[in-house]
Amino acid sequence: MKAVASDHRVAGLVWVVCAGLGLSGATAAAFPSATANLFWACSAGFAGLLAGGFLASRVRHALAHARRETGEAVHHLSAAHSFQGLDELCGQVLPIWNRQIETARSQTETSLVDLATCFGDIHQRLEVALDLYRSSSGSGEEDVMAMLEKGQNDLSAMLSSLRAGLQAKQEMLDRIREVSRFSDELKAMAGSVSALANQTNLVALNAAIEAAWAGEAGRGFAVIADEVRKLSTLSGETGKQITSRVESVTYAIHGAVEIAERFADQDARAMRDSERLIEGVLNVFRGAVEHLTLAATQFQHEGQAVQETVSGVIVSLQFQDRVSQILNQTMGDMARLESVLNENRERGIRGERIPPIDVAAWLDQLSSTYTTLEQLDNHQGTQTSAPGNATEVTFF
Amino acid sequence: MAKTILIIDDSASIRQVVGLTLKGAGYDVVDAVDGKDALSKLDGRKLHLVISDVNMPNMDGISFVKEMKAKPAYKFTPVIMLTTEGSEAKKRDGQMAGAKAWVVKPFQPAQMLDAVSKLIMP
Numbered sequence: 333m334k335a336v337a338s339d340h341r342v343a344g345l346v347w348v349v350c351a352g353l354g355l356s357g358a359t360a361a362a363f364p365s366a367t368a369n370l371f372w373a374c375s376a377g378f379a380g381l382l383a384g385g386f387l388a389s390r391v392r393h394a395l396a397h398a399r400r401e402t403g404e405a406v407h408h409l410s411a412a413h414s415f416q417g418l419d420e421l422c423g424q425v426l427p428i429w430n431r432q433i434e435t436a437r438s439q440t441e442t443s444l445v446d447l448a449t450c451f452g453d454i455h456q457r458l459e460v461a462l463d464l465y466r467s468s469s470g471s472g473e474e475d476v477m478a479m480l481e482k483g484q485n486d487l488s489a490m491l492s493s494l495r496a497g498l499q500a501k502q503e504m505l506d507r508i509r510e511v512s513r514f515s516d517e518l519k520a521m522a523g524s525v526s527a528l529a530n531q532t533n534l535v536a537l538n539a540a541i542e543a544a545w546a547g548e549a550g551r552g553f554a555v556i557a558d559e560v561r562k563l564s565t566l567s568g569e570t571g572k573q574i575t576s577r578v579e580s581v582t583y584a585i586h587g588a589v590e591i592a593e594r595f596a597d598q599d600a601r602a603m604r605d606s607e608r609l610i611e612g613v614l615n616v617f618r619g620a621v622e623h624l625t626l627a628a629t630q631f632q633h634e635g636q637a638v639q640e641t642v643s644g645v646i647v648s649l650q651f652q653d654r655v656s657q658i659l660n661q662t663m664g665d666m667a668r669l670e671s672v673l674n675e676n677r678e679r680g681i682r683g684e685r686i687p688p689i690d691v692a693a694w695l696d697q698l699s700s701t702y703t704t705l706e707q708l709d710n711h712q713g714t715q716t717s718a719p720g721n722a723t724e725v726t727f728f
Numbered sequence: 729m730a731k732t733i734l735i736i737d738d739s740a741s742i743r744q745v746v747g748l749t750l751k752g753a754g755y756d757v758v759d760a761v762d763g764k765d766a767l768s769k770l771d772g773r774k775l776h777l778v779i780s781d782v783n784m785p786n787m788d789g790i791s792f793v794k795e796m797k798a799k800p801a802y803k804f805t806p807v808i809m810l811t812t813e814g815s816e817a818k819k820r821d822g823q824m825a826g827a828k829a830w831v832v833k834p835f836q837p838a839q840m841l842d843a844v845s846k847l848i849m850p
Binding site: 449657 | 752812814832837839846
């Protein structure tokens with residue numbers, strides 16, 4: 333387009349120069365633009381022949397003007413040649429750019445898919461871990477606390493049972509102590525029996541003396557007194573035996589009481605030790621449960637935070653789709669340009685007229701293919717609007 | 729029995745992230761790279777929802793929805809269009825074709841799941 337325009341401009345300059353020299357417009361128009369340099373050389377020679385006169389002065393002036401104009405024309409002609417080179421360059425370079433962009437796009441997509449897979453894996457594993465936590469200990473905290481409470485209750489029941497046993501032992505000890513007191517009474521009673529026997533023996537002896545004093549009349553009484561004495565002797569021996577047995581029983585009972593009291597003290601100490609031990613163990617468990625509960629809560633919070641982060645990553649990874657669409661659309665437009673340039677080159681080779689490119693129509697066509705706001709912003713040269721974080725959902 | 733959702737998008741990364749979001753919520757996922765590929769996967773299988781991109785090679789999302797809705801087995805299958813396009817004209821095209829919702833990328837997983845749960849067939 334610009335090459336054609338430059339050619340027209342050169343032709344226009346040639347016409348101006350010819351008019352200045354008094355040549356007809358038809359002759360000037362007959363000059364092809366590509367012969368501008370030759371025309372300049374011819375004009376210079378012709379001017380030399382006319383030097384010295386008024387006409388020569390006029391021609392010199394016109395030639396100086398023509399030199400300037402033609403110099404510019406040559407410059408534009410060179411530019412026209414460069415643009416022709418640009419056509420070829422574009423034909424060669426556009427497919428390369430296209431392939432490079434496609435490679436970058438596909439590599440980005442492959443990497444993004446790998447990244448998405450990795451983040452998806454993290455997301456799913458975290459989900460599984462959290463589900464596991466929820467299912468195994470969803471009410472786990474309560475379960476462990478209930479278990480602890482049940483253990484505490486069971487141990488308290490056991491301690492109560494032990495206390496009841498200790499109480500029963502204490503009662504038995506009290507009874508034994510009472511028996512011990514009875515044995516003392518029995519001992520005293522046995523002593524009384526012995527004393528009564530001695531007294532009876534003494535009375536029987538006095539009765540025997542009195543019977544002897546009575547002579548024949550007291551003989552029967554003497555026999556009775558003798559029997560009474562024998563009985564009192566027997567009672568005295570029985571009393572001694574009772575005393576001896578009572579002493580043995582009393583000794584045994586006192587021994588049993590001592591042993592029972594010693595056991596009772598040991599049981600009371602064991603009871604106190606057990607209570608302290610159980611309370612200590614329960615406190616350790618309680619502390620462990622509280623620590624576990626805290627750790628589990630923190631784990632859950634951290635897990636949820638990581639999940640939210642991964643969700644954010646999943647949103648961010650979607651940028652690739654937008655990038656891909658922008659690149660695809662740019663590649664499509666480059667391919668369109670390449671196609672048009674190729675067609676024009678073919679036309680040029682065939683000597684056909686090359687139609688000018690309608691830039692406005694091209695840009696309209698380009699903007700009609702946009703799918704994102706960023707593309708439209710870029711097209712209009714306004715500040716690119718980044719996609720927002722909130723999902724735009726429209727229900728029909 | 730998990731419900732099945734068909735995802736149609738020419739972008740592998742989008743298929744991936746949508747799939748991850750849905751699988752994480754317990755849905756089964758079938759995917760297709762464009763409308764034509766998706767039509768070939770409508771082989772009588774029960775689909776509870778379709779999530780489709782709009783601009784795709786071979787067959788675009790709007791054309792796919794029209795063709796799918798012409799099939800008696802899928803006439804009532806709800807469709808969510810998931811696209812970078814946000815123009816009202818395009819949305820109208822989607823609505824006319826039979827889509828039930830229009831979600832503009834990028835999407836937040838929670839909001840996508842919310843839309844899915846509102847529209848998915850019982």
